[in-house]
Amino acid sequence: MxxxxxxxxxxxxxxxxxxxxxxxxxALAATVFCAFALYIAWHASHDGxxxxxxxxxxxxxxxxxxxxxxxxxxxxxxxxxxxxxxxxxxxxxxxxxxxxxxxxxxxxxxxxxxxxxxxxxxxxxxxxxxxxxxxxxxxxxxxxxxxxxxxxxxxxxxxxxxxxxxxxxxxxxxxxxxxxxxxxxxxxxxxxxxxxxxxxxxxxxxxxxxxxxxxxxFDEGRFVPDSTKSAEYNRGAYLVKGLAHCEECHTPRNFMQGLKQRNRFSGAVQAGWQAYNITPDRTGGIGAWPAGALAAYLLTGAASGHANAAGPMAEVVQNSTQYLTEEDAHSIVTYLSAQQAISGGVTRSRDTWGQPAINDVTALRGTPVTTVNGAQLFIANCASCHHWTGAGVGASAPGAYPSLIHNSATGAANAGNLAMVILHGVTRATKNADVLMPAFGSELTNEQIAAISNYVTQQFGNPRAAITAAQVGVLRATPQ
Ligand code: HEC
Ligand code: HEC
Ligand code: HEC
Known part of the structure; x- marks a missing residue:
């Protein structure tokens, strides 16, 4: 998993x-040995x-x-x-x-x-x-x-x-x-x-x-509060850097797979899923989310008009963050929004792409199914819930079928999470709602998933985010 x-x-x-x-x-061996000896000595003196x-x-x-x-x-x-x-x-x-x-x-x-x-x-x-x-x-x-x-x-x-x-x-x-x-x-x-x-x-x-x-x-040692910061910031820091371990998924890793401290929260890949950049950068990260959206995302898994939690993040919300007290959720927001902003070269934020489709349904009626057609596949498999306009059903109500417009999975520069969502669906049970999108992995081929995904990003998301059937195949083979 x-x-x-x-x-x-x-x-x-x-x-x-x-x-x-x-x-x-x-020389390298000697250096490593010395470092090792020093470490043992340090350890011995700190033990007991x-x-x-x-x-x-x-x-x-x-x-x-x-x-x-x-x-x-x-x-x-x-x-x-x-x-x-x-x-x-x-x-x-x-x-x-x-x-x-x-x-x-x-x-x-x-x-x-x-x-x-x-x-x-x-x-x-x-x-x-x-x-x-x-x-x-x-x-x-x-x-x-x-x-x-x-x-x-x-x-x-x-x-x-x-x-x-x-x-x-x-x-x-x-x-x-x-x-x-x-x-x-x-x-x-x-x-x-x-x-x-x-x-x-x-x-x-x-x-x-x-x-x-x-x-x-590994830097062994308990959390040390920063006396120049508020109690709320320090509580958020304590939770995020400690038990909530957000960085395990959201911080990229060095060649030894340790966390890259200089790029904290700037995004990484987790079991085939993009754990997005969550720094306060306004385009690369989530710095432009309005007040309350991040807390809502952590407490319910949905920040309407911005993002929904699927895959590993749906599990985090279901098992963990939905139980946060309001105060702790706000402390996390306070801490995260005060971290270093990293754009990663992104110039338009993931949740600002797309507009509703206007003519697909009529255009498609009576068209013979010849090849793998993303629009037809979308109408057949997705439109019943997300509407043929892509605008979703139920707006921001709990458990709504979300809009695919202004949605981080369709607006991201990489369509991987969109393909993963089609492959695996979404299941997320919270106090707020039991959310279920069916998995299409066993019904649709890699070609079909790539075609739907490319249709969705063209119509409702970031048109530059294209995916090939081969790439879908790699994602399909990634153990969850
Ligand atoms: C991301 C996955 C992950 C999370 C989250 C996690 N653990 Fe573990 N934990 C592991 C794995 C994997 C091992 C075994 C490591 C090994 O074999 O060296 C482990 C080992 C342990 C051990 C040592 C047990 C033994 O028999 O040696 C304890 C105790 C433990 N975890 C407690 C916890 C507690 C308490 C929490 C929650 C606060 C927690 N873990 C959260 C993955 C996790
Ligand atoms: C087990 C891995 C994992 C952990 C731990 C984790 N995340 Fe995530 N997170 C993800 C993945 C994967 C996504 C993308 C989910 C999707 O596309 O639906 C994500 C998405 C998000 C998003 C939405 C970003 C966007 O633009 O869509 C936010 C905000 C977020 N995580 C915050 C956090 C915070 C805060 C923590 C710690 C409390 C945390 N995450 C812990 C894996 C993780
Ligand atoms: C039975 C209804 C249903 C069908 C059919 C359906 N979805 Fe969904 N979809 C949902 C629900 C429910 C969610 C999650 C809502 C939430 O997170 O609160 C969702 C979420 C999504 C998301 C956002 C995921 C994220 O990580 O942000 C995307 C993208 C998506 N669906 C695309 C599709 C595509 C493409 C299809 C067709 C292959 C499809 N859906 C078919 C109900 C459906």
Whole structure:
């Protein structure tokens, strides 16, 4: 489903190295070794029990004094029980923000029990079981083990975890919030289930190699607020850079598949989908969206006249952002709109293209079907919901069939997401509406999908965004 960061140790580096003359190679090896030694030294000096002494919130909430001693007064215990409930509720909210369920569930009947295959260029990683089952889940993990996984990307047995697990972001989450997540996870139904073993090729099955990846791409440490900025900005920064891990999909990657810090939020490809530029640039990004549109998009998945959430983003909205409190949604907006604007050379924004068709239906009546005709295919497959004018049905009402005019999927310079939407449809269940567009992947050929897509971008979107049948074939073959 989700293709991710472990793509990390890209093969590019070794290939380049091999071509270098011998002396350069030894120098490089020495440098890497020194860096490694320094890293180990640094790590040793930063390690130790002193890092995790602050387990007070959980112990207090469970009615015990810090240090594991039972509380002395009945009053403390009663207050503790109420706090424990709050703690679990808070943990549930945070677990949703972190979208743990998206990656840790392969079968809806076994939530959080893992087993989802995460595709990487080096093979498959199966997500682990994080239910409290003592044998197959994390039931025997101490809070310290759990904190170490979330903050340092290190498993219970001291093994390095692959960055397909977004610890690069989770490291910023406070100890208090990580422990709330743990408290919540302790309350979910334990599921006895052992996910399949990873299918990674050598050398990527060598976990210790992650030490090198971390060296260049991982900055361990909790979120530090910026005292020159508002509380709202800092809350947004904490959420976006931490649990919500927006950058995992929206920030492009370097040759090692680490996040390119200088191009934050400027767009990247995720499992064949364009995770668009969401910087505040007015043409390349979403800087021209009116006030409220981004919050509406995160809370419902639709920002009428701008964008609808399909593919991986529909899942993010369904599992995660729809549950944001209004305040947290606005904090995210405040933070994102204050980031560096990156145009990416785009001169007209995705959501400003297109106008309604005016004459297609009449023109098409009685025309013999000879070749693959995008207009005819559109009328046959799409117009019942999106109207033959492309203007949609239901305007901005919840669950409306959206207009294809002024829609980021049809106005983007690359028609990939439009083809993906035709291939896979849209399913997104939120408090606001259950949204369903059927998938046409099994009914239409690559030629037909390319023809519809090209008709749609010509008529309703960015006419320069053309796609070929071969390109649709590549998208079709991308594992979801
Ligand atoms: C983008 C996908 C993704 C998301 C989101 C995600 N995880 Fe994971 N997680 C993984 C993968 C993949 C692994 C296994 C990594 C490995 O094998 O090295 C993992 C490993 C773990 C582990 C280590 C378990 C073990 O047995 O070693 C814990 C604990 C964990 N995740 C907790 C969480 C929590 C809590 C959240 C939500 C706050 C979360 N994860 C969100 C993909 C994800
Ligand atoms: C799992 C990958 C993933 C994550 C995590 C993710 N996004 Fe997205 N996002 C996407 C994809 C893919 C699209 C394009 C969806 C489409 O075309 O319907 C998208 C679209 C968007 C859009 C619409 C842009 C447009 O012009 O259409 C916004 C806004 C957005 N994401 C914001 C966020 C924010 C804020 C976060 C963090 C809270 C986030 N995303 C997390 C993958 C992701
Ligand atoms: C049964 C009704 C139905 C049919 C038929 C249908 N759609 Fe949709 N379409 C929807 C719904 C519902 C959505 C999602 C609305 C939302 O996100 O709130 C949608 C969304 C879209 C989007 C926006 C996706 C995004 O990521 O922004 C595009 C583009 C689209 N449809 C194109 C098409 C095309 C092309 C066809 C014909 C091949 C088609 N639709 C057929 C109902 C339909």
């Amino acid at each position: 989700i293709e991710r960061a472990f793509q990390s140790v890209h093969t590019g580096a070794p290939t380049i190295r091999m071509r270098r003359p011998h002396r350069t190679r030894s 029990p002193s890092r995790f002494i602050d387990e007070a919130p959980l112990t207090a909430a469970l009615g015990k004094a810090p240090g594991g001693q039972p509380g002395t007064a009945a009053a403390i215990a009663a207050a503790g029980a109420a706090d424990a409930l709050d703690l679990v509720k808070r943990g549930e909210y945070l677990t949703r923000l972190g979208d743990c369920i998206a990656c840790h569930t392969s079968d809806k009947r076994r939530p959080l029990a893992g087993g989802l295959a995460i595709q990487t260029p080096f093979g498959k990683i199966y997500s682990p079981n994080i239910t409290p089952d003592p044998d197959t889940g994390i039931g025997r993990w101490s809070n310290t083990d759990f904190l170490r996984a979330m903050h340092e990307g290190i498993g219970k047995g001291g093994e390095r975890l692959y960055p397909a697990f977004p610890y690069v972001e989770f490291t910023r989450v406070t100890e208090r919030d990580v422990l709330a997540i743990r408290a919540y996870l302790n309350t979910v139904a334990p599921v006895r289930y052992t996910p399949p073993r990873n299918e990674l090729r050598f050398p990527f099955n060598q976990r210790w190699l992650m030490i090198f990846w971390n060296l260049f791409n």
